[in-house]
Amino acid sequence: MKWYTGVGVLSVVGLEMETNQRLQSLRRAADNGQRIVGCVYPAFPTELFLAHKMLPSLLWADSNVPSAFEASLQTFCCSFARNLFSQRANNLLTPLAALFFPGNRCDSLQNLGDIWRFRFPEDTVLRLTYPSSGKSEAAITYLTEELRSLSRTIEELFGLPFSQKEFHRAVGLTAQFLSATQFIAAARLLQPQVLPYTEFAEQFCRFLTTPDSESLLQLENTASSIRQTLNKLQLVTSTEALSYALLHQEFGDIMIPPDTSYLRIAVIGGMIDPEAFAVLFNNAVSDNSINAEIVLDLFSFSFRTVFAQPPRLQGNPFKAIAQSLLSHYTEPTQEGLPERLGFLKNILPKLAIDGLIICEQSFCDPDGFVAPAVASIVAKTGIPTTRLYLDAELSDRGRLESKIQSFLEILKTS
Ligand code: SF4
Numbered sequence: 001m002k003w004y005t006g007v008g009v010l011s012v013v014g015l016e017m018e019t020n021q022r023l024q025s026l027r028r029a030a031d032n033g034q035r036i037v038g039c040v041y042p043a044f045p046t047e048l049f050l051a052h053k054m055l056p057s058l059l060w061a062d063s064n065v066p067s068a069f070e071a072s073l074q075t076f077c078c079s080f081a082r083n084l085f086s087q088r089a090n091n092l093l094t095p096l097a098a099l100f101f102p103g104n105r106c107d108s109l110q111n112l113g114d115i116w117r118f119r120f121p122e123d124t125v126l127r128l129t130y131p132s133s134g135k136s137e138a139a140i141t142y143l144t145e146e147l148r149s150l151s152r153t154i155e156e157l158f159g160l161p162f163s164q165k166e167f168h169r170a171v172g173l174t175a176q177f178l179s180a181t182q183f184i185a186a187a188r189l190l191q192p193q194v195l196p197y198t199e200f201a202e203q204f205c206r207f208l209t210t211p212d213s214e215s216l217l218q219l220e221n222t223a224s225s226i227r228q229t230l231n232k233l234q235l236v237t238s239t240e241a242l243s244y245a246l247l248h249q250e251f252g253d254i255m256i257p258p259d260t261s262y263l264r265i266a267v268i269g270g271m272i273d274p275e276a277f278a279v280l281f282n283n284a285v286s287d288n289s290i291n292a293e294i295v296l297d298l299f300s301f302s303f304r305t306v307f308a309q310p311p312r313l314q315g316n317p318f319k320a321i322a323q324s325l326l327s328h329y330t331e332p333t334q335e336g337l338p339e340r341l342g343f344l345k346n347i348l349p350k351l352a353i354d355g356l357i358i359c360e361q362s363f364c365d366p367d368g369f370v371a372p373a374v375a376s377i378v379a380k381t382g383i384p385t386t387r388l389y390l391d392a393e394l395s396d397r398g399r400l401e402s403k404i405q406s407f408l409e410i411l412k413t414s
Pocket of ligand 1: 078
């Protein structure tokens with residue numbers, strides 16, 4: 001079968017993100033004969049695919065591919081879904097063995113998966129239907145059986161049985177990835193100077209694109225170097241406590257003191273590309289010499305993917321993967337809005353956030369539903385917010401950067 005994933009360059013004004021190390025590493029994996037599964041949703045069952053000797057790879061929007069009107073897709077489809085479809089329709093992509101869609105997440109993804117099967121019948125489309133929300137026993141049991149069924153399908157289609165040995169190896173990989181990224185994220189909350197957000201985003205996006213030992217090594221080296229820096233500042237214990245608090249949502253008396261020497265910015269949104277956003281933000285900051293850092297990123301592709309538990313090695317592996325998937329923070333495609341709002345209201349003041357940028361993907365219903373509620377709840381904390389409506393191509397970059405600049409200027413003078 002032939003199916004492809006984006007090879008374009010994430011270009012953003014003033015900076016052409018040189019080709020995407022993430023896609024280069026994916027291409028290398030493809031050249032090495034890896035069977036790649038393109039995943040259109042961040043909380044995909046990494047360990048399940050790896051246990052079948054397939055490499056799951058998160059697919060990204062490509063800002064160089066216009067999301068032209070596509071008559072097959074429903075009008076409600078978001079710009080992210082349209083961009084993926086356009087990449088496929090234009091054959092701009094690297095070979096994939098299969099494509100993975102989530103069920104029961106959002107209408108756009110449902111429609112995209114349905115239309116994909118229809119328009120590209122030669123492609124192998126896999127689907128996993130998630131429970132709508134919750135971590136109840138019923139939800140875990142349901143997802144366990146869905147994963148078992150997906151595993152059977154993969155074996156039938158590709159003749160690749162589930163390997164316990166590969167599963168163990170995959171759990172080790174995920175556990176190390178989560179440990180390194182959680183530490184870096186917590187370190188950046190305390191001391192963002194230890195690593196520019198752009199580099200952090202590049203490294204974890206690369207791992208999500210190619211979850212292998214090479215991508216992991218880069219993150220582990222970064223975490224180790226940051227640990228040495230923090231050790232000198234005697235901040236390792238605080239960083240670990242913060243990482244634990246973020247993972248378990250137990251903040252107790254954790255409180256980061258305010259720092260007036262720079263603006264501490266948090267960003268939130270659904271399926272927004274962290275690397276692309278980082279470049280927009282950098283452009284906005286550098287044009288205006290504003291001292292501001294993104295210290296907390298609550299996008300689906302980053303925070304919600306990084307702060308989760310790896311599967312346990314004991315017992316039923318499908319249940320272990322189900323529990324791990326359901327340990328992720330809930331996101332706009334899931335129920336649980338009161339829980340998300342309560343979490344935000346609790347943590348933003350504790351983390352000394354000076355301003356929150358709320359990103360909305362163009363025509364994304366979940367983002368559109370959640371953004372007003374987020375703005376309203378955060379207003380009660382006294383922390384200023386701004387809403388940024390952006391499409392997958394960042395086609396209105398000048399306006400976006402100006403809006404970020406204006407927001408930072410207001411924060412600076414208030
Ligand atoms: S969650 Fe939003 S951005 Fe993601 S596929 Fe659904 S509609 Fe599109």
